[in-house]
Amino acid sequence: MTRHQTDTGTDYVLTARGMTKRFGGFAAVNNVDLSIRRGSVHALIGPNGAGKTTCFNLLTKTLTPTSGVITYDGQDITRTRAADVARLGLVRSFQISATFTQMTALENVRVALQSKEGTGFHFWSPIRSLSHLDRRAKDLLDQVGLGDMADAKAADLSYGKKRALEIATTLALDPQVMLLDEPTAGMGHEDLEPITELIRETAKGRTVVIVEHNLSIVATLCDRITVLQHGEVLTEGSYAEVSADERVITAYMGGVDED
Template sequence: MTQEFVLETRGLTKEFRGFTAVDDVNLKVREGHIHALIGPNGAGKTTVFNLLTKFLPPTRGEILYRGKPITGMRANDIARLGLVRSFQISAVFAHMTALENVRVALQRRLGTSFHFWKSERSLEPLNDQALALLDQVGLKDYADVLTVEMPYGRKRALEVATTLALDPAVMLLDEPTQGMGAEDVDRIVELIRRVSEGRTVLMVEHNLSVVSRLCDRITVLARGSILAEGDYAAVSTDPRVREAYMGSEAGETEEAGA
């Protein structure tokens, strides 16, 4: 039944002047699962994310959230429904503190982001909630640190905190461990596992070690189409998946997960 799936696509297709980036993708994300989109470079993973969150309009196909069509909705309305995404590049404010970044996200949820005439003191009631979110992602000691001065892995954790501030039902994480060393990767894996409790996560991820440790289900894309689906054991032994990765990032990913 459709109600089993919090997020679903039917025949989702995106064409750019004759080039098909996403081709007839039928994705089904179960409520409460951590679901990964993987595939070689250029497979269409981030384009799928952009379609789901309305940063791009589809050429054809349908997107459903909790069984209801959302294909024609705007990006901000999608976020209000509870579908909130992060990006490959950290999207926090570099010259604001960690606390201020989370507070801005809380303001957005309250609908007061553009109340410029109010003094900063009016935002103080949000401080306790912002500190609680920072504590949740292991950043309470960084509350007063400017984001530009924070290590890269901590910035990505801060981005998770700002995403949580919007109270998402579905978190869409675009390559959350990209560019990280092993210690930061381990920290982010535990963070995602912790914050996924009570919500659904859909993530694009290159590091197969991360996927194997976190994900309930995996969808493999190749040339814009779904190549394989299943749990990690099934997908990692699928000859088609091995062939798709061969000569691309498969070796790099295995080394990253070693």
């Protein structure tokens, strides 16, 4: 499917209707409706405290909504566990780079591939039994620009390369929908362009949902943007549309921050 189809139900791979999350009497997310188009790059943005991280955690099933319905590929996943939706192809990365620092880049990707095969906990198996995964692991490292760093320990990689490694481990799970939580957070300027290009490349053939505070990255990458404020949808549209909205300008006055 392309990114410019008619608005039929089958065009949307991930949807939320009336999605609400309360913590005691506080509604962190309140009656949010979302429709993520298949094959698109869709951003969730908003000022500090907007609820975007909570919304992201609800979509990825790290949290269960207080009320509302979430569907993935036409299936109700409102009460489905995070591990189960990951097996279905809805896979997230984390704001803090989630790698095994004392393992090599190749070993990190191989662990993810083991998980995909259902052999993630077979630690007693001889290492040679996992050698068939090495070719795929090396291919994934090549995809993210780490082909020449397969034997480097994750701890020794630069911050930007650690994020690239995390994307490789995410791709190892063969996601249909990849959810990226602040992928450029904490990066120096020198890492922004390579990671942006990497996300662009990995988005080909899949859907990407991104929580991102860097609006220049959002403008460059995203087809559609949902702006949240106080746990509710403020507006939605293209970058040109939302950046011209006076309510968005007002919401962002004073700077953009993370949840």
